[in-house]
Amino acid sequence: MAKSSDYNMGEFTFPRGWFMIADASELKDAPLPLRFFGKNFALFRGQSGRLVLLDGHCSHMGAHLAASASASIAVHGEQIEGDSIRCPYHGWRYTADGDLDDIPGFDGPCPKAAKLGSYRVEEVMGAIMMWHDPEGGEPEFDPPRLPEWDQPNWINGAYDHLGCLDIHPQEILDNMADSNHLGPTHGSPCEYFENEFDRHLYYQRQGGFRREYDAYLMTFTWYTGPGLLLSRQAIGDIRSIEFIFHTPVEDGMTKVWHNNLLQVAGDAPSEEDRAHAKHHQAEVLAAFGQDFDIWRNKMPALHIMSLPTERNFRLGRTWYRQFYNPRSQSAAFHAQTEGRHVPVHKLEPYEMSLELERA
């Protein structure tokens, strides 16, 4: 698998940004062991309801804080005390900030050097998201929150867990600039297509007739940072919002989730509406599966042999590199990408599509 250094991403192996790390429905009373960014983590919900994400391994002798379900204190549900967690091996206790504050049977001071890394986590639209930052800084933008998630005339899907792909996320990001795969891969060649870059935001507007649906499809798609894609879609009178969230697990390996929201006519969705929403989510997922099949079997595109009409690939890659480099360099990446870039233009459908953004 190709790695960040093979793509010349920049100083960091893993990017800065908000990333999905778990489906909120997976996190029950027990702590959850997670692996992302080449590291192990322990995720749990404290008794106050606070979400806590710590380095996975205890400073004492390296036991995993969240991966020993058979240990007695795990079986008896005694690992979590308030918003702190005890290691299942010898019971050392760590606070939500990662400080060691109790060692069973030892009266001396707890060693300060035992402190574990503690990471910012938020629950957003049924997903647990962490702020990952190689520089250890505070978030420089917020994760996306769709108003539709809480509106009664929208049906929220459950997350599809698509597992790990043996590819670098760069290959997934390339899809945003890829006007020419829409026909051969998805059966809906675009009539208009453009990208726009605005600091940590990367937009795509496109539309065209989709053969599988026998209808005109318009999409307005955007990344909030490097790992969270949302896409407002209109096919005939159907309105939906697709989610594609992806997070590096190792250098060159990426975990992917998918979801879909569907608008319904009234404020109280019927059983029939719910069945339709499930069916629609499966259809949208199948379209994403067309990309997945390509990614699973392709060679890494370390250098794209891009045509003059495909310069958005280079722009998209430049935009993405801001997250692999110190934030002090972000402005230089923005200066190279900012604004609208329009490889395929047709005015009338483009103007109609702007409705999607006002939704």
Ligand code: FES
């Ligand atoms: S390894 Fe965690 S308390 Fe000993």
Ligand SMILES: [Fe+2]
């Ligand atoms: Fe695609």
